[in-house]
Amino acid sequence: MMDLIKEYWQQYLWGTEGRPSGMVVTLWLTILSVCLGFMLAIPLSLARVSTNPIISRLTLAYTYLFRGTPLYVQLLLIYTGIYSLHAVRATPLLNYFFRDAFRCTILSFTLNTGAYTTEIFAGAIRATSLGEIEAGRAFGMSTLTLYRRIILPSALRRALPAYSNEVILMLHATTLASTATIADILKVARNAASDYYLPFVAYGIAALLYLVVSFLLVWSFHLAERKWLAHLRPAIKRMG
Amino acid sequence: MTSLVFAYGSQLWEGTVATVQLALLSLGLSFVIGLAGAAAKLSANRWYSMPATVYTTLIRGVPDLVLMLLLFYSFQDLLNRITDAFKQSQIEIDPFLAGVCVLGLIYGAYFTETFRGAFLAVPRGQLEAAAAFGMTQGQTFRRILFPQMMRFALPGISNNWQVILKATALVSIIGLRDVVRVAQDAITGTVSKGAYYAFLFLLTAALIYLLLAIVSDWFFHILMKRYSVGFR
Numbered sequence: 001m002m003d004l005i006k007e008y009w010q011q012y013l014w015g016t017e018g019r020p021s022g023m024v025v026t027l028w029l030t031i032l033s034v035c036l037g038f039m040l041a042i043p044l045s046l047a048r049v050s051t052n053p054i055i056s057r058l059t060l061a062y063t064y065l066f067r068g069t070p071l072y073v074q075l076l077l078i079y080t081g082i083y084s085l086h087a088v089r090a091t092p093l094l095n096y097f098f099r100d101a102f103r104c105t106i107l108s109f110t111l112n113t114g115a116y117t118t119e120i121f122a123g124a125i126r127a128t129s130l131g132e133i134e135a136g137r138a139f140g141m142s143t144l145t146l147y148r149r150i151i152l153p154s155a156l157r158r159a160l161p162a163y164s165n166e167v168i169l170m171l172h173a174t175t176l177a178s179t180a181t182i183a184d185i186l187k188v189a190r191n192a193a194s195d196y197y198l199p200f201v202a203y204g205i206a207a208l209l210y211l212v213v214s215f216l217l218v219w220s221f222h223l224a225e226r227k228w229l230a231h232l233r234p235a236i237k238r239m240g
Numbered sequence: 241m242t243s244l245v246f247a248y249g250s251q252l253w254e255g256t257v258a259t260v261q262l263a264l265l266s267l268g269l270s271f272v273i274g275l276a277g278a279a280a281k282l283s284a285n286r287w288y289s290m291p292a293t294v295y296t297t298l299i300r301g302v303p304d305l306v307l308m309l310l311l312f313y314s315f316q317d318l319l320n321r322i323t324d325a326f327k328q329s330q331i332e333i334d335p336f337l338a339g340v341c342v343l344g345l346i347y348g349a350y351f352t353e354t355f356r357g358a359f360l361a362v363p364r365g366q367l368e369a370a371a372a373f374g375m376t377q378g379q380t381f382r383r384i385l386f387p388q389m390m391r392f393a394l395p396g397i398s399n400n401w402q403v404i405l406k407a408t409a410l411v412s413i414i415g416l417r418d419v420v421r422v423a424q425d426a427i428t429g430t431v432s433k434g435a436y437y438a439f440l441f442l443l444t445a446a447l448i449y450l451l452l453a454i455v456s457d458w459f460f461h462i463l464m465k466r467y468s469v470g471f472r
Contacts, residue, residue, distance in 0.1 A: 068402075068453035069446045070409035073420060077442040080427070084438035172303035179413065186306055199313030207302045207310055214301040 004196045011188045021183035029174040033109035040114035045121035066115035079104040079180050101180045113170045124159035157228045164221035185209050248426045255422035262339050263405045269344025274351020299349035305410050308342045312414050339411035347404050354396030361392040391467045398460040419445045
C-alpha cells in the first residue's frame with residue numbers, strides 16, 4: 001500500500017515530468033466545461049423563454065436530447081462516432097478537431113452541462129416576480145436593459161442552489177474522461193489499481209480526492225449563497 | 241447501411257432489455273433503501289440518524305463511476321483472496337447483480353433525501369390524528385404517511401429514475417452487455433469487416449435511451465395526475 005502511494009501520489013495530484021494528471025486534470029476539465037457551458041446557457045436560456053414558439057421549441061429539442069441520453073453515450077458518439085464519418089476525416093479542420101480526445105471530451109461535457117444549465121436558468125427567469133419586471137418597465141427600461149439590469153441578475157442569483165448542484169454533478173461526470181484515455185484522477189486510480197492489484201486502496205484514494213473537491217465546492221457555493229442570496233434568507237436567521 | 245442495424249437488431253433488443261431490467265431493479269432497491277434511510281435520518285435516536293447522514297453525505301460526494309469501480313473491484317478482490325485462502329476456484333461476480341447492488345446503494349442515498357423532504361412535507365397534524373386513532377407506527381405509515389408523501393416525492397422520484405436510467409450506461413464499463421456495450425461490440429464487429437458504422441450504432445443507442453426517457457416522462461405525468469387528485 002505504501003509503495004502504491006509513494007509511486008503514484010504525484011500522479012494523483014498533479015502529474016510527473018511535465019505531464020499533468022490527476023486532480024489538476026479533473027479540475028481543469030470541470031472548470032473548462034462549466035465555464036463554456038455557462039456561456040452557452042445564457043443565450044440559450046433566453047431563447048428557451050422566448051415568446052417565439054419556434055426558437056423556444058428548438059432550444060427545448062436541444063436540451064431534451066442532451067438531458068434524455070447518457071453523457072457516456074454522448075461522449076462515445078462525439079469521440080468515436082463522429083470521427084468514423086468519412087466526411088469529417090476528409091475535412092482538415094474537422095479532422096483536426098475530432099482527432100483529439102481532450103477536445104472531444106470538452107465538447108461533449110460542454111454540450112451536456114449546457115443543456116442542464118439552460119433549463120435551470122430558464123426556470124429561474126420564468127420565476128422572476130412580475131413586480132420586478134413592472135418596476136423596470138415603469139422606469140422606462142428597454143427590453144435589453146431590463147434583462148441586463150433586472151431579470152438576469154435576479155434570476156442567476158435565484159438559480160444558484162440548483163446551479164451549484166449541477167456544477168458538482170459535472171465534477172462527478174468528468175470521471176467519464178478516463179474512458180477516453182484522459183489522465184484524470186480516476187484514470188490514475190485505474191492504472192495504480194492494475195499495477196499493484198490493490199483496487200480498494202487505488203480507488204479509495206480517488207474517492208477521497210473527489211470527496212474533498214466536492215466538499216470544497218459545496219462550501220464555496222454556500223458562501224456564495226450567503227452573499228448573493230442574503231435578501232432571500234428568512235428574517236430570523238439573518239439576525240442570528 | 242440500415243440493414244446492418246437490423247442484423248444487430250436482436251442483440252440491440254437484448255441490450256435494451258438488460259438496460260431496462262437493470263434500471264427497474266436498481267430503482268426498486270434504491271426505493272427501499274431510501275425509505276429506510278429517510279426514516280433513520282429523521283429518527284430522534286442518534287444511533288440511527290448519524291450513520292444515515294454519513295451514508296448520504298459520503299455517497300453523494302463521490303462520483304458514481306468511482307464508487308462502482310471501487311465496490312466492484314474491491315469486492316472481487318476480497319472474494320478472490322477468500323477463495324484462494326480456501327484453495328477453491330475463483331468466483332466471478334456477475335456484472336448485472338453488481339450493477340443492481342451498486343446503483344441501488346448509490347441512488348438509495350439520493351432517494352433518502354427525496355423521501356426525507358417528502359416526509360417533512362406531510363402536515364404534523366395528520367400524524368397526530370393517526371396517533372389519536374390508536375394506529376400503530378406501521379399502520380400510520382401505510383395508511384396516512386405513504387399515500388400523502390408520494391405526492392411530494394413524485395417529482396424527485398421521476399428525476400431519480402431518469403438519472404438511474406442513464407447511469408446504467410456506466411455498468412457496461414464493468415462488463416454488462418447493455419445497449420452501450422452491444423453498440424460498441426457491433427462497432428468492433430463491423431470494423432473488422434472493413435466498415436465504419438460507429439456513428440450509426442452509437443446514434444441508435446442514444447435514440448433507444450431517448451425513447452425510454454420519453455416513455456418514462458409520459459408515465460410519470462400520469463402518476464403525478466393520479467397522486468394529485470384532490471389538489472389544484
